[in-house]
Amino acid sequence: MRQIFSVRFFAAIGAVVALFFLLTTIFATREVIEGDDDDADGVEVHKIDFVDQIFSSRNEQFALNEEGVAASDTDLILDPSRTLRIVADTPGVDHCPRFPEVGACSVVADLLGEAVVWFALVPAGDNRTVDLPAIDTLDDGLATLVNGWQLPFAPVLVRRCDEEFSSYREFRDVLGDDFTSVYDLDERRLVAVECRIRVAYAPEPTDADSDPDTPLPAPPFDAADEAGQTELEATLTSSLGGAELGEAVERLEAAGWTVRIDDLDDPGETSTPDLDPDRVTVVHRAGVVVGVVLG
Structure with missing residues (x-):
């Protein structure tokens, strides 16, 4: 009788099965590493697609309600030719008490196409910059801030610090979250960090948190050291x-x-x-x- 299933046939079947298990393992591991959109501390992650300064709002009464969503529609005027539409019930946060004062605030937004699905109003910075909370992690071209916002960053982040640090690890060990991330509106990315200053709406410090049970060093210090x-x-x-x-x-x-x-x-x-x-x-x-x- 003619042999229907050859050794080569079973070898091919075995290779397919092995490949299946390999791919299953890879994707399962990837899911564990990447995790959910919310991290272990309950911080809501938002991939920020748009940041710009607000010139004014067509609806000067625009605000968020107690549920944390836009209470009405508005067009945020960015310049004479550009606006950003926010419709009622869009979730967001308001960290800029001076809104809608001309040029006082910037908008940070998570977009789906051109539609705003989440936004934040934050104080505008100097020289077309926006000060944001400290960076938590840098990965695959995105910086994740301590409040969960994700933005692109420059290959070299300028450190505006009085002290010197030999590495980013030492920088974080000493400062914890006690620094500000600076976003440049022209470069469309984070370009610098400023030490010993935190934006008003940053989460409470973690690594540099105050611990009242830890004894403080006592004086005097050596003025020559x-x-x-x-x-x-x-x-x-x-x-x-x-x-x-x-x-x-x-x-x-x-x-x-x-x-x-x-x-x-x-x-x-x-x-x-x-x-x-x-x-x-x-x-x-x-x-x-x-x-x-x-x-």
């Missing part, structure tokens, strides 16, 4: 960054420090450190600590 001073400032800022001003002052005084205050929004309150070995300057914005400087 610059490396030691940098490390001590980083430790104090890491411990107190994001804390309420009063709480930070209380903890520092309990540790033996003399404390003075520097409000970033009040130039008249700014002082020049003179390296008093028993004193620190607490730098704050709107009553939230953004840094601790020796002297």
